[in-house]
Amino acid sequence: MSKRIRIYTKVTPEELDRIREKMSEMEIQNRSAYLRKMALDGYCVNMDFSDIKEMVSLLRRCSNNLNQYTKKANETGSIYEEDLRDLKSRLDEIWESAKEIMARLATIQ
Secondary structure, eight states: OOOOOOOOOOOOHHHHHHHHHHHHHTTOOOHHHHHHHHHHHSOOOOOOOHHHHHHHHHHHHHHHHHHHHHHHHHHHSOOOHHHHHHHHHHHHHHHHHHHHHHHHHHTOO
16 A cells, blocks of 8 residues: 555635535545545536446346246246347347446446
8 A cells, every 4th residue: 555645724604514515415424535536527416326236126126027938948848928028128228227327337537
């Protein structure tokens, strides 16, 4: 681990309140990390990953369904057309989510 050097600075109570407010807005708990990031880059980005979490959830469900269909096909030697339509519908939903997420990510500067 490289040697760490401390940097001290004084702020007014109002400035400290503003720093805490900005940290809270960004959902950052570690003041040292926040101040270091701001000093080096001048900005922090708070990303909302709720869409990606939803897409991962859809992928898990689709994957579970695919495993169940595969198991059923191996046991019975056939699979139902309705099951395939359901799986295709879920995959289409995942692809739509992925396209929306990619389009929004492409707009980030």
